[in-house]
Amino acid sequence: RAIIVQCEEDILQGVGYSSVFLLGFVVNAAALWAFIAKRKAWTETHIYMLNLVLADSALVLFLPFRIYDAFICMPVCVFCTFLIYTHFINMYASIWTTAAISVHRYLAVRFPLKARSWRKKKEMAFVACLVIWVLLITVGAVFWRDNHPENLWMCYERCKNIPLHAQFLVLLEVLGFLLPLLIVMFCSSRIICILSRDKDKSEEKKRSVSLVTANMIVFIVCYTPIHVAFIVNYFNVVPENWTKLRIPQHTFLLVSEWIASTNCCFDSVSYYFLLERVYSVSQRKPQNSCI
Structure with a gap:
């Protein structure tokens, strides 16, 4: 049964997510049109x-x-659970697709001749994307009750005294963030190293290095705060400097969720409109590898 919650409007959240929606809608619509x-x-x-x-x-x-x-506060109901899981499933689909693209870029730059001769590359890419969605939807189904209405005090917010299941938190932190983070950092650093050490340092390669570096930084900046907030909320630990600055951990979680959502505005630009340079550069001639 839906639970009506008395709450105050949050203008900052409304304005913040409105800006993300408007910008994200424009850049993603443009990317879809281009495709x-x-x-x-x-x-x-x-x-x-x-x-x-x-x-x-x-x-x-x-x-x-x-x-x-x-x-305007929405009533707490099963639809809220659906909205929460939809938001985070899409967020982690973006995280893992970014990791898959990083691996693909690295292999194309590190092994340009072999990459061109690999067979069924499109089929492998399709299967990889399908596996990402199946795994995320499965995890969401298994831990569906973690964000069931009885665990929510507002439509998008959990009860502060009911932590996530430990297994769910470990999945989010390790498989959902740390593993793809390591993949992105390793592949990006190797790409930067290979292109930077190449004797043919054209302007296009310099731009590619800058773009890969920027993409890695954006990934870290967007997704690190929210996963730190998950841990802080789970253990209910507030750092001493936060106490001095009067920063509630709940506020930190809300801000970090907004920061994570802004990544949807950067992906289309960095990957489709700009980062495609890396692949085209790698196809011209073999690159020198880093030692």
Whole structure:
């Protein structure tokens, strides 16, 4: 049964998510248009990028509910559970697709000749994207009750005295963030190293290095705070400097969720419109590897 919660409007959240929605809608719509209207030949790169755009677009399209909840509280019901899992499934789909793209870029740059001769690359990319969605939906189904209405005190917020299951937290932190983070950092650093050490340091390669570096930094900045907030909330530990600054851990969680959502505005630009340079650069001639 729906539970009506008396709460105050949160103008900052409403304005913050409204800006993410407007910008995210524009850039993702532009990316989808570029894929559908202008794409004539599909490669495995475009399959990964399309999956990333779809994940970000799905996250953006459900943001109006969060905006509405910020200004006018929605009743706590099963639909809130659906909204929460939809938001985070799309977020982690974006995280893992980013990791898959990083691996794909690294292999293309590190082994350019072999990469061109690999067979069924598009099929492998499609299977990788499908596996990501199946695993995330399965995890969401298994831990569905963690965000069931009786564990929520507002539509998008859990009861402060009911922590997540330890197994769920470990999955979110290790498989959902730390593992893809290590993959992105390793692959990005190798790409930067290979392109930087190449004797042919063209402007295009310099731009590619800058873009890979920027993408790695954006990934770290967007997704690190929210996973730190998960741990802080679970153990109910507030750092001493937070206490001095009067920063409640609940506020930190809300801000970190907003920061994570802003990634949907960067992905389309960095991966589709700009980062595709890395793949084209790698196909011209073999690169020197780092020692």
